[in-house]
């Protein structure tokens with residue numbers, strides 16, 4: 001076969017490949033988390049108890065020092081976006097931290113089981129702890145005792161009194 005024929009074949013093959021249709025996307029963009037399933041109060045607000053226990057820090061559960069930009073507001077766009085990403089892709093921020101629940105189950109309001117409430121809380125905690133997008137660089141558990149309590153008890157809106165160990169999750 002002559003070179004020109006081979007080139008013609010390659011061109012034809014290339015053309016037919018391109019005209020075969022849109023290239024499939026690697027991953028569906030996925031939907032967004034239902035924010036009504038996120039507690040409206042994490043237990044503290046960014047800036048609470050500034051310099052109280054440690055100069056330059058703010059104060060969280062059990063008087064633990066926490067960064068003053070922690071926690072983000074429950075409706076913070078970065079948090080909501082990262083949580084949605086986690087629930088769609090199954091991990092956050094990288095595959096070494098798998099989330100125990102997917103978007104479908106998180107958003108299923110009819111599912112009020114303790115296990116699902118725990119898993120919802122765990123996913124939120126995991127995202128908050130790596131909120132910067134880098135593993136482990138985010139807010140400590142002491143900044144959001146309401147979510148730690150939900151993670152421990154499976155109850156939404158329960159007491160945070162047992163969350164003395166909130167920094168260790």
Ligand SMILES: *[C@@H]1O[C@H](CO)[C@@H](O)[C@H](O)[C@H]1NC(C)=O
Nearest residue numbers: 069072073076077078079131
């Ligand atoms: C949302 O949270 C991110 C990460 O902590 C922070 O950088 C950003 O300023 C927050 N957005 C608002 C509107 O507070």
Ligand SMILES: *[C@@H]1O[C@H](CO)[C@@H](O)[C@H](O)[C@H]1NC(C)=O
Nearest residue numbers: 088100101102103104105106
């Ligand atoms: C989400 O999780 C549920 C229960 O674990 C499972 O039945 C369902 O297939 C999952 N959905 C997706 C889209 O992965």
